Amino acid sequence: MTSSNLIPSLWDNSKASTLDEPGLLLYRSNLLGSDLRITNYGGGNTSAKVAMTDPLTKQSVEVLWVKGSGGDIGSMELDGFATLYMDKLAALKDLYKSRGQEDEMVHNLNHCTFNLNSRAASIDTCLHGYVPYAHVDHVHADAVIAIAAAKDSERLTKKVFGGEMGYLPWQRPGIDLGIKLGRMAAEHPEYVGVVLGSHGLFTWAKTAKDCYDTTLRIINKAAAWLEANAKKPAFGGEAVAGLKADAREAVALRLMPEIRGRISKSEMKVGHFTDAPEVLEFVNSRMLGELAPLGTSCPDHFLRTKIRPLIVSHDASAAALDQLIADYGDGYSAYYERCKHVNSPKMRDPNAVIYLIPQVGMISFAKDKATARVAAEFYVNAINVMRGASGVSTYVGLPEQEAFNIEYWLLEEAKLRRMPKAKDLAGRIAFITGGAGGIGSASAARLLGEGACVALADIDQASLDDAVAKFGAAFGKDNVRGFLMDVTQENHVIKAMDDTALAFGGVDILVNNAGITLAANIEDTTLDLWNKNISILATGYFLVGREGYRLMKRQGMGGSMIFIASKNAIAASPGASAYCTAKAAEVHLARCMALEGAPTGIRVNVVNPDAVLRGSKIWQGEWRQQRAASNKIAEDELEEHYRKRSLLQRSVFPEDIAEAVFFFASERSSKSTGNFLNVDAGNAVSFSR
Ligand SMILES: NC(=O)c1ccc[n+]([C@@H]2O[C@H](COP(=O)([O-])OP(=O)(O)OC[C@H]3O[C@@H](n4cnc5c(N)ncnc54)[C@H](O)[C@@H]3O)[C@@H](O)[C@H]2O)c1
Ligand SMILES: [Zn+2]
Structure with missing residues (x-):
């Protein structure tokens, strides 16, 4: 075994010297949990027996600090520890008479709680509490479990560790195993720990640092022994060659x-x-x-x-x-x-x-x-x-x-x-084009908040990076991906959809939202301006819609597509023919797809926003100047202008559009397809008819 394969000690004496006992326990736990070779995510637990002042009697009492139920030693904080009176925990031994009482004893742990700590004690608590050493680690190190899961694990334990580790055959953790472990530790002062058959290891010491060192030393010893003694090649060698x-x-x-x-x-x-x-x-x-x-x-x-x-x-x-x-x-x-x-x-x-x-x-x-x-x-x-x-x-x-x-x-x-009831979109996967923009990111936040995984697809790398970082922090990195792509490029669209399927397993919700606004009077509309609008808003929606449709069909679970069109898809507006025409094409494309998708449960609906200024990049550029000029008002009067123009006299925000997106994305709208929903604070020209 090369030294690079050994797990190195990360203990920093100068840092440790500033910490009290609970702080040292946390420090040790976080160090142990930072390496998957030491323990798997959420696996294992650590403890320390600490003298504390009883909040009521002001007497000094011995308290067991032990990782509580749930959580991960690598990322836990002090509130992840349960705290229990050691004397009460010891008294449970007298109450315990037979294996049938195991579950009852777990309930009794609640009565041992020190200082009204609300962190529930785990089933491993007694295994820590009954070991007569101040510091105890329990981890699931692969190298030790390999020995623990071998047919002759007890013999191997002796062979690998000599006389310094005891062995206990597999038994579900609980008070009974705790009593056995405690007894073994007391009867064998030469032991620094015990291998638990089919399970993992316990190690102990008088100080936090010694305990940490012992845990690492035992794991490294097991790994080195396996490395030196294993038959090669592993698993009997290759039966088939891997594909490229x-x-x-x-x-x-x-x-x-x-x-x-x-x-x-x-x-x-x-x-x-x-x-x-x-x-x-x-x-x-x-x-x-x-x-x-x-x-x-x-x-x-x-x-x-x-x-x-x-x-x-x-x-x-x-x-x-x-x-x-x-x-x-x-x-x-x-x-x-x-x-x-x-x-x-x-x-x-x-x-x-x-x-x-x-x-x-x-x-x-x-x-x-x-x-x-x-x-x-x-x-x-x-x-x-x-x-x-x-x-x-x-x-x-x-x-x-x-x-x-x-x-x-x-x-x-x-x-x-x-456990709380599953959220509306739990297990759902959404793909949002223009996901780094105003309406796209508001929709992403709404869907993520309802439990969906979200792939953001956008042409703007910087905004995309910001959005992925922001959502990763708010909703968990696992749930968000960003894919750079141009909706007008067929190969980009195919790749982004593939990347989404590979990242999450498929797609259930598709929000066709990427957009621009390039506007001019008809006689000033160049072919280039016309083509830009059509290629992003019509062709782009087709390409994304088609790829999403293909993927949903392969999955065979239906799906929901939401096209973000515009008031202008329904109502003609002056000075923006190319944009309005492309938006109208989106709506009709959505209806055609709704028709074809219905037999396989693929629903397609449209949300029509109007005048969503806040957060929109569209409203930061030329469009803003043009709209202000054509309405003969200052740019900063636009929001108020549109508010007053609406029937309800209210401003429309990205979150309002996101709400409609959520409705169409979820089962709440399961009986709707081929529809459009205006979210524009009321505008008679776009009433449906
Ligand atoms: N904001 C409004 O008032 C309003 C009104 C009606 C309709 N809409 C529609 O809502 C949608 C979203 O608009 P928004 O207000 O959030 O604008 P936005 O500019 O904030 O967001 C649009 C996003 O689309 C991206 N994008 C542009 N071209 C792309 C391309 N070729 N490929 C991939 N991504 C591209 C942009 O980078 C941007 O992040 C657009 O389709 C727009 O037409 C907006
Ligand atoms: Zn365990």
Whole structure:
């Protein structure tokens, strides 16, 4: 093992010297969580036992600070820790009589809360509390789980770590495992930690720094040992050669919308594709067929990636996909039926999360982009575990019944039930042209706020970068992508739509909105001015609409298109023939597409804005001067002018247009197609007739 593969210590003594005990615990946690080789996202927990003043009695008491339920040690803050009175936690041991009381004991943890802390304690709390050392780390390091998931894991633990690590066979975490772990630590002062079979490791020490150092040292020791002792090549070597990078992408592009359409019946899914080297090594290997069905080992991996992945061949036909997905669902139902208890929650979505495609890579699907991406990361962890274990021994997955007991654990079900209701557009994917402009970005914000993933497509790189950064910060980086493109260029449009499908798995909502206004009296309208309007507003809407339509049709889940036309699409206006004509063409194109799209559930509707000055780039340029001049007013009187001109005497803002976009994008308008909705504060010339 080269030193570059070793996880380096990031501990900074000068920084640490400024921190109190809770601060040191947080510092250590964030350092540990910053490296995926140490623990997977959201996995593991850390703790410290700290003397604190009781807020009521003012007495000094010992308090366990331990990462609470949910959150990630890499990014958590102090409020992510649960705090519990150590004496009360210890007293739970006397209440506990049998394994049947495990769930009840989790409720009892609430009674141990110190200082009214609202962070719920996790099921791992007792594992930390009962270890008689001030500092305890629990992480899911791939290198250690590889040893923990080997058939002869106990023997390997001794071999790799000598006498410094204990071993406990797989058991679901809770008070019982906590008691066993605490006892083992007390009886073996020579131990610096314990390997938990099929799960991960616990390490402990008297100081925060020693604990951090020990955790790293143990992981590095395991990794170095695996590296030195593994059979080569990994996974028995290559069975099939990988396709070239663009061919891999082309397969993902074809399969993602088709799989997505088939598995989104009960819940909309977003996809994630990766062809990282470790994924390709596994999916192309001789051992794929043997290892993949065994499922993952660490319960964290398993909860994120489902009981097992589905292997799909890169040239699977539509009929083959139907069959594979149906078979997987049947297999999942059979697993549920085999393992269920009388009081088990109802069966959940029977579709796979992970799709392994030999020669191509891996696609994952989940209810949102971040969850799909994280599921892929977890499966990479699982691949690392399988590589490690199968390299030195035989890999074993979690026993099926144990996996089921975790997946359908009543407390887990209660957690799911407490989750807020899914947002209107959860799992939906939107593509917005002119997404960096005024109305486009207001629409993006509205759709993102309702849970959609959004691809912004625009010709203006600087505005696009700003918009992507702004929305990434507000709604999560996973949910936003920006694609530079010109709606008049067929190849740009095709590429941007492909990039969207590859980024998220498909498209459900298309907002045709990119626009310009170049206006002149008819006798001054040059052919160039005419062509510019027509090419962006009419031809551009056609190209984008057509590509979106093709993709939606392949997905087979219907979809909603919204064309942002204009009052001028309905009402003729002087001095802007080219613009008005192009806008009228958009409306008619929308109607024609509504007609053709209806049988496949593709709806097409139009929103007609008027005089939306705020945020609009159109209203910053020449158009503004022209409109002011033609109305014989100053430019800064325009907003007021348009307000007074409207029937309702109100200004129209980008958010008002975005509201109509949301309505047409969502199921709230599921019975509407071929319509137009004016959002113009009332204007008799554009009444529909
Ligand atoms: N603002 C209004 O008063 C108003 C009124 C009626 C209709 N509209 C329509 O609303 C839509 C959005 O307008 P806005 O007010 O937000 O303007 P905006 O200028 O703020 O936004 C338009 C966006 O489209 C982009 N764009 C321009 N040409 C493009 C091309 N060839 N390819 C890709 N992107 C391109 C621009 O870079 C810009 O980001 C336009 O179709 C416009 O005609 C606006
Ligand atoms: Zn764990």
